[in-house]
Amino acid sequence: MPGLTGKDQVLTAYAEKLEKLDPPKGRSLTQDAMRRLVRNKAAVVSIAVIVLIVLLAFIGPYFVPWGYSQVDWSNIRKPPNFEAGHYFGTDQNGRDMLARVLQGTQMSLIVAFVATVVSVSIGVVYGAVAGYFGGRVDAIMMRIVDVMYALPYILFVIILMVMFGRNPVLLFVGIGAIEWLTMARIVRGQTLSIKEKEFVEAARASGASSWKIIFRHIVPNLTGPVVIYATLTIPEIIIAESFLSYLGLGVQEPQTSLGTLISAGAPVAEVLPWMLLAPAVVLITLLLCLTYIGDGLRDALDPKDR
């Protein structure tokens, strides 16, 4: 007889209560990572600063009273002067430093972005192919990476730049073509473990070709380490670009980059300190923020490392 002990009523009430509640929420790994990233104050502040710098570099020039190559004959070698609209002062040619710093930041950011894309593409494809095919292919491909590692990196960049002229496009490609080695090693290591997973075996069993397995099944699973490493590559590329420009091998006048500005400012820093300090502050801020974001992403996506 139902309801005699009151057990059924209790259970029905409980079942109804469960129905009304929201279903239990699971959190995906990405959501978990986002929560950890948001909790990292340094990374959040850095992201905000980077967004600000990017906006200023690309939109700012339209609001600055002077152009980056425009000469103000009445204000040559002048410290910051708000009345004339030279907020960061002027250089020896009477060009507005604020406009030049903005243009230089823009150039450095473009170089960094293009070179990172180049290096990530080469590194991911190379590493995934070496790791997936394994055996002799892997041995030969990784020995080539070892050899490239043995070549002194900065000498190599200088050689490339001198040999292929001062073309900015080649500058991007050349820097990117050298920075892919570490990426290839990381990707290969990850591929070695991913290719043993069941879903790769399933894809192989259903007749997918090797290339399809690599690009459809393995590469998407590499996103985490690739994003982390790419974020850490950007500051390295900015440093490499600014070093080349510093040596006079990079971006050419009247165009400028942060490195070119620093190299122009360093010799005259004694008398015109604003010419060194303005680009230096922007460069250091940019590099610090990018490094904090990279570290933050690594901690967020790879919790076992903490």
Place this chain on the structure above:
Amino acid sequence: MLSYAFRRVLSAIPIALIAVTICFFILRLAPGGPFDGERALPPTVLANLRAHYNLDQPLISQYFIYVGRLLQGDLGPSMVIDGFNVSDLIRIGFPFTLTMAMFAFVIATAIGILAGMVAAVNQNKWPDYVLVLAVMLGVVVPNFLMAALLQLWFGVYLRWVPAGGWVTGSLWHLILPVTVLAWPHAARISRLMRGSMIEVLGSNYVRTAKAKGLGQRLIMARHAIKPALLPVVSYLGPGLSYLLTGSLAVEQIFGLPGIGKYFVQAALNRDYGIVLGTTILYMFIILALNLIVDLIYAWLDPKVRYR
């Protein structure tokens, strides 16, 4: 151990050869040559010059001539400065570059290891925070910018040290360049040391040592330092090669008489001989350093030897 060392030396030889080959062909296949001056040379002079440096022969036989000379220890002549060859350049510039790099290396390694240990023992207290900031600046600020800022502050405003230039034998002139070189290196080492020391201090055998009543100093000296040094040791080789190549830039900035000054000039003049010779020299140094580090590593960590 001995057979491991032998195997490692053998495996370095093909890598060195292939790297020489890559350098040679990249340089030769690039457009432009050492004799494209502003003023065109008469054809007969040009032909004689090309014959003198074997540039008139097919690329492949040039390559074999070069490798043949290299095996006899001849790094080749300069193609721009007459009667000057790479070994002269090395004799003039390398002692200085090496001295400065070793100076920076020893100081930075010692400071880095000590600082890393102090930070690990005082984790999340003020020495740790100070160190983290110094490390971040060292890793992030590129050496030419650090050089410019230090020159401006200590050389020009405070006038504590000379801002640049070189007087033979003057340690005073080396203070700023060595600081610029050493800071990033010390930063990386202390970061590695801090991380591995924290891990070692949390391990079971350190707890056992603490449980049997050993003092902090004795635990550090006897149980913790050797395993914590492993990642640092594996960084020393790449670190020293960074210092050697980094000193090229630092020499250029401070006007010091090392290899760097000549190398950049040679690259701008398309002096194949000097560029190729210097690159190969650095490559050999890097390979040798990696080899030495691997051997030290095998000595510290017996597991490596039997792989």
